[in-house]
Amino acid sequence: MKRSHFLKGLLHGIPIFLGYLSVSFGFGILAVKSGLSVTEAAAVSLFNLTSAGQAAGVGIIAANGSLAEMILAQIVINLRYSLMSLSLSQKLDKSFTIPHRLAASYGITDEIFAIASVQPGKITPWYMYGIILISTFGWVLGTALGAAAGTVLPADISDALGIMLYGMFIAIIIPPAKKEHSVLVGVLTAAALSVAMYFLAPFITSGFAVIICAAAAAALCALIFPVKIPEEQDGEQA
Amino acid sequence: MTIAIYIAVMAGVTYLIRMIPLTLVRKRIKSRFLNSFLYYIPYTVLSAMTFPAIFFSTGNTVTASIGTAAALILAYAGMPLIVVAIAAAGTAYLAGFIITLI
Incomplete structure (x- = not known):
């Protein structure tokens, strides 16, 4: 049982692995430019597993910023993970005991959350470990390669690879938006708010903008299209 | 200040943000x-993260818009994640390549 959930997680993590490999390659290049060694760059990726937060963090390190600035930047940029964790807490299987929750918390990223949260039924610890393991491997490996190799890929190829992760996001949100009118409204509202905020309020950092726009759009949908409270579903699914 | 301290603080804050609600x-x-x-x-988080960031993701808004259109069409057709991402x-x-030819 554990093994099949773990394998399923690994399998579901393959697109994330590929996406992370290319995105973290860019982070590796950035980190070395900011004065970090290859080992330090890989350590940042291993211990943080987050793109925007790491990019901001490396900028603060390069500028010799204060720890207070580092803490504040990480809270603002990464606060969206709290919403994701809260949402995911409602989908955890009974086998998700406190130690498992403490361990799996490490791996709540946008992409891992996106895949795990749209699985039918409850999710188990070993399913999460499968996705987290393969994704982290891609993230750290890509960082190390990027840091070590600098600019192995020609610029036009690495530029084009920048769109991959967003392409994956689109592939996640379009099918349910096609099926459910309410999800479509939520997705369009969030996108419209986010675009408006980008142009009208550029002083709001991107991490903060995502929180505001996503929360506003979700609250609007919750008011207009309330969902049924899920019954206690104990069917064990990954 | 050593880089290790920065990394430890960064990692600690990020972990707590994820761990406390879960x-x-x-x-x-x-x-x-x-x-x-x-x-x-x-869905709203992913949408807000994607737009408008996707249009700046390739360093050229024209090639990025064409890539976005391809992703939307293929996702609408129900293609798997990795296919949509690579496409x-x-x-x-390809759009960038054609633009350099013109």
């Missing part, structure tokens, strides 16, 4: 509004 919320949430809110959050990058690359 560990402390062990009860089923009863509020209908909150349940609905949490149901829509994954978006491939289309953006």
Whole structure:
């Protein structure tokens, strides 16, 4: 049982692995430019597993910023993970005991959350470990390669690879938006708010903008299209 | 200040942000509004993260827009994640290549 959930997680993590490999390659290049060694760059990726937060963090390190600035930047940029964790807490299987929750918390990223949260039924610890393991491997490996190799890929190829992760996001949100009118409204509202905020309020950092726009759009949908409270579903699914 | 201290602080803060809600919320949430809110959050977060950032993701808004269109069409057709992701990058690359020819 554990093994099949773990394998399923690994399998579901393959697109994330590929996406992370290319995105973290860019982070590796950035980190070395900011004065970090290859080992330090890989350590940042291993211990943080987050793109925007790491990019901001490396900028603060390069500028010799204060720890207070580092803490504040990480809270603002990464606060969206709290919403994701809260949402995911409602989908955890009974086998998700406190130690498992403490361990799996490490791996709540946008992409891992996106895949795990749209699985039918409850999710188990070993399913999460499968996705987290393969994704982290891609993230750290890509960082190390990027840091070590600098600019192995020609610029036009690495530029084009920048769109991959967003392409994956689109592939996640379009099918349910096609099926459910309410999800479509939520997705369009969030996108419209986010675009408006980008142009009208550029002083709001991107991490903060995502929180505001996503929360506003979700609250609007919750008011207009309330969902049924899920019954206690104990069917064990990954 | 050593880089190790920076990395430790960064990692600690990021971990706590993820860990506290996942560990402390062990009860089923009863509020209908909150349940609905949490149901829509994954989709609205991803949408807000994608737009408008996707248009700047290749360093050229024209190639990025063409890549975005390809992703939207293929996602609408129900293609798997990895196919949509690679096709978006491939289309953006081709668009960039064609632009340099023109």
